[in-house]
Amino acid sequence: xxSVLNGNKNYCDLKKEFRKxxxxxxxxxxxxxxxxxxxxxxSNALYDELKDKKLKKYIAIDTSSNENEDKNINLENxxxxxxxxxxxxxxxxxxxxICIYHNIDHFNDLDCVFDNAKQxxxxxxxxxxxxxxxxxxxxxxxxxxxxxxxxxxxxxxKRLNIIDEDYFYFEGMI
Numbered sequence: 137x138x139s140v141l142n143g144n145k146n147y148c149d150l151k152k153e154f155r156k157x158x159x160x161x162x163x164x165x166x167x168x169x170x171x172x173x174x175x176x177x178x179s180n181a182l183y184d185e186l187k188d189k190k191l192k193k194y195i196a197i198d199t200s201s202n203e204n205e206d207k208n209i210n211l212e213n214x215x216x217x218x219x220x221x222x223x224x225x226x227x228x229x230x231x232x233x234i235c236i237y238h239n240i241d242h243f244n245d246l247d248c249v250f251d252n253a254k255q256x257x258x259x260x261x262x263x264x265x266x267x268x269x270x271x272x273x274x275x276x277x278x279x280x281x282x283x284x285x286x287x288x289x290x291x292x293x294k295r296l297n298i299i300d301e302d303y304f305y306f307e308g309m310i
Contacts, residue, residue, distance in 0.1 A: 156268040156303045160237065161185045163305055164264060170232035173197065173256060175221050176239040183214075195231075197221060199242065221252055231256055235264040241275045246283075250291045257310050263293065265306040274304060 161182070166172070168190040174182050176199045186194060194214040199221055219225050221236075222245045234253045236243070243249050253263040267274050281298055284306060288296055293308035 157182065157185055157237075160264075160266045160268075160303065160305060163266075163299075164233060164235070164262065164307075166191070166233060171195075171230070171258075173227075173231040173234040175199070175234060175236045176242060182235065182237050193231075195227070195229075199239075222248055224248065225252055227256055229256065230258040230261070232258050232261045233264065234261065235266065237264075237266050238268055240265050240267060240279065246287055247290075250287050250293070254291055254293070254310055260309055263308045263310075265304075267304040269304065270302060271300045271304045279304065279306075 171193040196216040297307040299305040
């Protein structure tokens, strides 16, 4: 198919991305009545898939540099905050899932990112970093196993899961 959608992506590429998003959501094993923090929302990709999960709460963080940029994100009755996750934040709230999907290469301070995740996770909550591409296609050298394990050890994350197949998936718990 040669029809072009969304800039330079064709229909087949979009279908693959959609399948990978579904795989990431499945791997997260999201339970009903839980709280979800979606960091660096840039599309409705996760939200569209999470709408039917009967979450207690869904909050999106928009980390774009242009606060007035219209992202056309329909969050219905949920919250979208404009914050910088590269800097210390305090939402005065804990979450069962915190996820950075498809945008980890936009974060320049993984130590701070992990600190923010740890501060906002419930006990046994999951911090997920996922990307629709395998690690070798992501422009982020800090995603090497050794570096992730170093940060997790330093921040006292446990039960790590790192998968690098046709998409990248990291999961840590506190």
